Amino acid sequence: MTVVTVMLVLAAGVMRLEQRRERSANLAAPLLTQVVGIGPDGTRIPISPETDPSVVDFYPGTRVLTPDSAALLTRTTVTTEDASASAALAAQQREWVESGTIPGAGGPYAEMVETALLDIHTLLLDNGASLAAWPGAWRYVWPRDAAFVAVALTVSGHPEDALRVLEFVQRQQPSDGVFEARYLPDETGVPDARGKQSDGLGWVLWATLRLVESLPEADREAVLTTLRPMIDSSTDAALRLTDTADALPPHSQDYWEVPMYRLSLGTAAPIALGLRSASALQGMLGARTTARSAERRADRLEKSIATEFGAHGYPRELGGDASDASLSFLLPPFTAKASPAVVRAWRKAGREMARPAGGLAPGVGWRNDGISWTPQTALFALTGAAIGDTGSATWRMNWLRDHRTAYGSIAEKVTSAGAPAGPAPLAWSDAVTVLTADLL
Structure with missing residues (x-):
C-alpha cells in the first residue's frame, strides 16, 4: 500500500469518525407524552405528541379533562355521570391549588x-x-x-x-x-x-x-x-x-x-x-x-x-x-x-x-x-x-x-x-x- 493510499484511508476513517460524533452530538430523542390529564373516574390519561390539540380541553386551572375530551381520547361515550364527576374533580383540584x-x-x-x-x-x-x-x-x-x-x-x-x-x-x-x-x-x-x-x-x-x-x-x-x-x-x-x-x-x-x-x-x-x-x-x-x-x-x-x-x-x-x-x-x-x-x-x-x-x-x-x-x-x-x-x-x-x-x-x-x-x-x-x- 502506497503512502498516498494510507493517507486516504486514514482521512476517510477520520471523516467517518467525525460524522459519527456529529450525529451523536445531535441525537433526536422523541417526546413520549406532552401532559397527563385526569378522566371522569380519576384515571390518568396521557396526551401523546400525535394527539390533535383540538380534542384536548381542560377545565380552567386544572389538569382535569372535560368530559368530551376524555371521551374522544378514550373512545368512550359521555354520560351525565361523567360530566358531574369531571366537574367535581376539577373543583377539587382547583381547591387544592388555592388551599x-x-x-x-x-x-x-x-x-x-x-x-x-x-x-x-x-x-x-x-x-x-x-x-x-x-x-x-x-x-x-x-x-x-x-x-x-x-x-x-x-x-x-x-x-x-x-x-x-x-x-x-x-x-x-x-x-x-x-x-x-x-x-x-x-x-x-x-x-x-x-x-x-x-x-x-x-x-x-x-x-x-x-x-x-x-x-x-x-x-x-x-x-x-x-x-x-x-x-x-x-x-x-x-x-x-x-x-x-x-x-x-x-x-x-x-x-x-x-x-x-x-x-x-x-x-x-x-x-x-x-x-x-x-x-x-x-x-x-x-x-x-x-x-x-x-x-x-x-x-x-x-x-x-x-x-x-x-x-x-x-x-x-x-x-x-x-x-x-x-x-x-x-x-x-x-x-x-x-x-x-x-x-x-x-x-x-x-x-x-x-x-x-x-x-x-x-x-x-x-x-x-x-x-x-x-x-x-x-x-x-x-x-x-x-x-x-x-x-x-x-x-x-x-x-x-x-x-x-x-x-x-x-x-x-x-x-x-x-x-x-x-x-x-x-x-x-x-x-x-x-x-x-x-x-x-
Missing part, C-alpha cells in the same frame, strides 16, 4: 410553578405514591424524586400531602434501612433488580426535616411520631454505612442509575445531608445520644468529602477527574454555607456540562448526545438561587420555562434543537422548579 400558595406568585415564574404543582398533584396517587412520570418506564416511585416532591409540597403549603408521600416511602423501606432504586406504586415491591441506591435514605431524612420544621410547634410531635420508624431506620443505616475511619460510605448507584465501582459524590453528599438532618430530627425526638453521633459522623464525612473529593476539584467519582450535577448537593440549600472551593468547582462544571440547546447534561462525562436534562438544569438553578447567584438562577429558570411542552409541562429532556423529549411532566424537575421559585 396552598404559589411560590413566586406575581413574578415571572408564577404560571410555570402553578403548572408544575398541578402536574405534581396529577402524578400523586391516593396512597401517597408520587410517580416520577407516566410512561411505563417511569411509572414508579423513586425515594429521591419523592423526597423532592415532598419538599415542594411543603413549601407550597400542602404539608398533609407531603406527609402522605413520605408515609408511602416509609412503608417501602426494607429492614436494613437502605432503599431500593424505585418501587411499584401499588406497594407490591420493586419492578426489577436495579438494586439499592443509598442516597435515598439521605434524601428522605432531609425531606422529613423540611416538613417538620415547616409545621407549628403543636403539630410537630404527631408527624415525628408518624415518621419515626423511617427516621430511626434511616439514621441507623446512615451511621452503619459511614462506620469507617474516614466516614466515607461504600459505593452505590446514584441518580445516574448505572453500575458503580467507586464512591460517587452523588452518594456521599446526600448521606452527609441525611446525617445532618438525622441529628436535628433525633434531637427533636429526645434521642440526644443518637443526635450527637449523627452530628459527629456528619462532621467527619463532610471533612472527608472536602479532603478526598476536593483535592481533585470535586469530581463525580472518588479518584476521578470529571464533575457532575451532584456538586449542587454540597451547596445551599442543602448545606448551611457555600464553600468557595465548591462554588468554583460548581461554576466550572456548569460550563462544561452545557449543551447546545442551553441546558445541562447530568455530568461532564455524560455521553455526547447533545441532550439537556431538566432535573440537573433545575438543580443548578436552585443552587444559584440559594448562593445568591440570581443571574444564573433566573437564566436557567427562563430556559426551563421556554422549553416546556405545548401544555406547559416540563419534560425530562430537551434535544439539541430545543425540543422537549422523553416523558412530560417529570415530577423531579417540577419539584426543583417550585423550590427554586420559592428561593427567588
Whole structure:
C-alpha cells in the first residue's frame, strides 16, 4: 500500500469518525407524552405528541379533562355521570391549588410553578405514591424524586400531602434501612433488580426535616411520631454505612442509575445531608445520644468529602477527574454555607456540562448526545438561587420555562434543537422548579 493510499484511508476513517460524533452530538430523542390529564373516574390519561390539540380541553386551572375530551381520547361515550364527576374533580383540584400558595406568585415564574404543582398533584396517587412520570418506564416511585416532591409540597403549603408521600416511602423501606432504586406504586415491591441506591435514605431524612420544621410547634410531635420508624431506620443505616475511619460510605448507584465501582459524590453528599438532618430530627425526638453521633459522623464525612473529593476539584467519582450535577448537593440549600472551593468547582462544571440547546447534561462525562436534562438544569438553578447567584438562577429558570411542552409541562429532556423529549411532566424537575421559585 502506497503512502498516498494510507493517507486516504486514514482521512476517510477520520471523516467517518467525525460524522459519527456529529450525529451523536445531535441525537433526536422523541417526546413520549406532552401532559397527563385526569378522566371522569380519576384515571390518568396521557396526551401523546400525535394527539390533535383540538380534542384536548381542560377545565380552567386544572389538569382535569372535560368530559368530551376524555371521551374522544378514550373512545368512550359521555354520560351525565361523567360530566358531574369531571366537574367535581376539577373543583377539587382547583381547591387544592388555592388551599396552598404559589411560590413566586406575581413574578415571572408564577404560571410555570402553578403548572408544575398541578402536574405534581396529577402524578400523586391516593396512597401517597408520587410517580416520577407516566410512561411505563417511569411509572414508579423513586425515594429521591419523592423526597423532592415532598419538599415542594411543603413549601407550597400542602404539608398533609407531603406527609402522605413520605408515609408511602416509609412503608417501602426494607429492614436494613437502605432503599431500593424505585418501587411499584401499588406497594407490591420493586419492578426489577436495579438494586439499592443509598442516597435515598439521605434524601428522605432531609425531606422529613423540611416538613417538620415547616409545621407549628403543636403539630410537630404527631408527624415525628408518624415518621419515626423511617427516621430511626434511616439514621441507623446512615451511621452503619459511614462506620469507617474516614466516614466515607461504600459505593452505590446514584441518580445516574448505572453500575458503580467507586464512591460517587452523588452518594456521599446526600448521606452527609441525611446525617445532618438525622441529628436535628433525633434531637427533636429526645434521642440526644443518637443526635450527637449523627452530628459527629456528619462532621467527619463532610471533612472527608472536602479532603478526598476536593483535592481533585470535586469530581463525580472518588479518584476521578470529571464533575457532575451532584456538586449542587454540597451547596445551599442543602448545606448551611457555600464553600468557595465548591462554588468554583460548581461554576466550572456548569460550563462544561452545557449543551447546545442551553441546558445541562447530568455530568461532564455524560455521553455526547447533545441532550439537556431538566432535573440537573433545575438543580443548578436552585443552587444559584440559594448562593445568591440570581443571574444564573433566573437564566436557567427562563430556559426551563421556554422549553416546556405545548401544555406547559416540563419534560425530562430537551434535544439539541430545543425540543422537549422523553416523558412530560417529570415530577423531579417540577419539584426543583417550585423550590427554586420559592428561593427567588
